[in-house]
Amino acid sequence: MDSLHEWLAQPACFEIVLFTISIVAGTLGAILGLGGGIIVIPTLTLLFGVNIRYAIGASIVSIIATSSGAAATYVKDRITNIRVAMLLEVATSVGALSGAILASYVKAQWLFLLFAAILLYSAFTMWRGNRREGQSPHAEDPLATKLRLHSSYPDAALGGQEVAYRVSNVVLGFVLMLFAGLTSALLGIGSGSLKVPAMDRAMGLPIKVSTATSNFMIGVTGAASAGVFFMEGLILPALAAPVALGVLVGSSIGTKLMVKLPAREIRRAFVVVLLVIAVQMLVKGFT
């Protein structure tokens, strides 16, 4: 371990290793609608031994880079539902702001456990519910019609066929996003892991639309908290630069892969990642 650290302490080695790992984080994040924090944070803290404060600072940069990098492609390919994103961003940003204010009053310990429980439940329902894309199991929501949320997207995995979908449970989705924004501020995580299941399960969006729209949204929540991290000196250029560049490269690879992947595979990969994050949260909650 010591010789590894000696080797990593050489600037060129450190930057190249972090850049390479960030490519993986960006690819995975772009496909699954997550910020890449699940890879960036453990890499920095467990492998490199960096203080968690700087690891979270770097992961915020990773979230914003994944979001903008992936959204550029998904928006152009019409996979992102911009109306759903804008509507739900009201909830996530209000939630995040409340979280930032509450952060010093709330004990994070039990929140990690609650968060883990929600992730396990989401993983369970997403694993079971392998429905056909575009067919919501819920009744149509008249509010969604009024807000013109129903839409369609071209699925490259189905030969570019246009998949139409209807949106349901707008109010429930909105409330879940308030919670997602709140936890992202309280626990310092991107919370794509909550956004995707909420859109996929509660609102009945196709999985590809859910991950692309989550990708679009996480950047806004991230930007809101980045200001605080910047001013407190927690975003270190030496960490943030290779992370940002790696993630930008990775997200452009990820978007190309995602449009071609069958929805089923994306859903399965997402369940696995949910379980990994749940375990991470349980460890944090019990230690």
Added chain:
Amino acid sequence: MKVEKVVGNVLRYGVLVAGGVIALGLALSFLLPQNTYPPLAGLLEHLLRGEVLNDWPTVPCVTWECLGNPNQVITLGLMLLIGLPILRVALTLVLFIVERDFVYVMISAIVLVVLVTGIWMGKAI
């Protein structure tokens, strides 16, 4: 649809510019180690031991003089990157105004106000 095209393009070129500035700063920190503060090698030594770096202030500064430090060039690129989602919300607001879609003008405006409030609060802390 027009909104998608404009937002997509702004994000694409924004990412290229921000990424370019960050890459330039990173390259400069290797080419001009004498100008780089905090120095990369010294910083890593402390960072890899899990220390909190109170001795090395990293407050962003984008005056011409500050940008002589490659680390501040990276910071400028990061600020551009962080600014993109905010720019994107502002742009969506304008595009919904053009499309006369007033429900979504309201929605975008609320997001923008909350976002700016959050950033302003960050400064006040």
